[in-house]
Amino acid sequence: MAITNPLSLVKLEAYDKIFSTTYEDKAIQSRGEFLQAFPLDTLGKLDLEDYVIGRQSPTFCTFVEARTRAWASINGSPAIKFGIYFGGIKGDKTKKHRFSKKFGVTEAVAYDAVKAALRELGQLASSPSIPFEAIDKNPLSQMLKAKILSLYFPDKFLNVCSANHLETLAQKLGIGDGLALSEIQHRLLDVKKGDATTKNWSNPKFMSFLYATYIDEPDTGGDEVVKPRRKTKRRVNFEEVQKLRSAIGEAAEQFALQWEKQRLLGAGLGHLISKIDDRRDRPSYGYDYLSHSAVGRERYVEVKAVGRLPGGDGHRFFLSDNEHVVSLSQDHALSYFFYLVFFDGKAKPERVVALPAAEMYDRSEIMPAAYVLRFDLAGPAD
Known part of the structure; x- marks a missing residue:
């Protein structure tokens, strides 16, 4: 009716x-x-x-x-x-x-x-x-x-x-x-x-x-990301960066992938689960998985293992320059998502917070971490 x-x-x-x-x-x-x-x-x-x-x-x-x-x-x-x-x-x-x-x-x-x-x-x-x-x-x-x-x-x-x-x-x-x-x-x-x-x-x-x-009872479901309470000049431990990526990165990515499949199923888009494209071995794309927010609307998923900083300084993850550039590009900006994977006290993934990149940048503090300098030599090889 x-x-x-x-x-x-x-x-x-x-x-x-x-x-x-x-x-x-x-x-x-x-x-x-x-x-x-x-x-x-x-x-x-x-x-x-x-x-x-x-x-x-x-x-x-x-x-x-x-x-x-x-x-x-x-x-x-x-x-x-x-x-x-x-x-x-x-x-x-x-x-x-x-x-x-x-x-x-x-x-x-x-x-x-x-x-x-x-x-x-x-x-x-x-x-x-x-x-x-x-x-x-x-x-x-x-x-x-x-x-x-x-x-x-x-x-x-x-x-x-x-x-x-x-x-x-x-x-x-x-x-x-x-x-x-x-x-x-x-x-x-x-x-x-x-x-x-x-x-x-x-x-x-x-x-x-x-x-x-x-x-008059709004419910946001918690897990709201906000700016850190204070700025920090904390030094970056580059050995920690590598350790984090190798030790828990794979676990975070697999956990987030399962979470994404459940999101598609819950949205009535189960037929698109098989369309998820794993692009982790092609870093030039600037994200981990190509998925969908709706039929005909792509979603670019970059998975990030989240760590808690000591001293109550909040949480952090590491972002490459290419990921940053791609997430802000005209072709990706409106559909680029960070899937933040949080771990329990035993280093086991326990939940995902999915946040559009634009909101993530607006609610966080970005600091330089590392760059890769690529070069060659002009003279003959030894």
């Missing part, structure tokens, strides 16, 4: 200028990682230990709540929203499987009911004509249903999960009164698609705009 688009062009253009593509890429990659771990055909078919939150391994519920938080946040509500979980409660810290009595009176019966509800949800959402009332009657909690729908069916349901937030947005945008929550979640996408500015925005970007404009 078509609706009159209420979005303000002034607000959209203003938000477009300040929106963080770093947050957007993080949100999309988290969806890709989730789909990679739990494809749609596994919904409602997992063993209990692969489903419940409270286990150390990255279970289904751990992904839905924590590892895809950038996509949509459902934190804050108790773990009982998952129907069954592993953990303690107030007054009884014993860790065991705990479940909502609406699903059954025993652990086994309850989880069978949860799995049945998950399977039903997937079937309802897959229907060409979406039965919104039936989705709302599904016994899974609202937050869980909405998050799952947005992850598996982003072309049908926007990544807004809270009942209060959905009702607020419906009222603010004039979507209609008395609608099923899942229908509001669906119609928010109609608003997005019906506006010339937002129709090509990603779901995380549009969701973030709605929250910042109408809910």
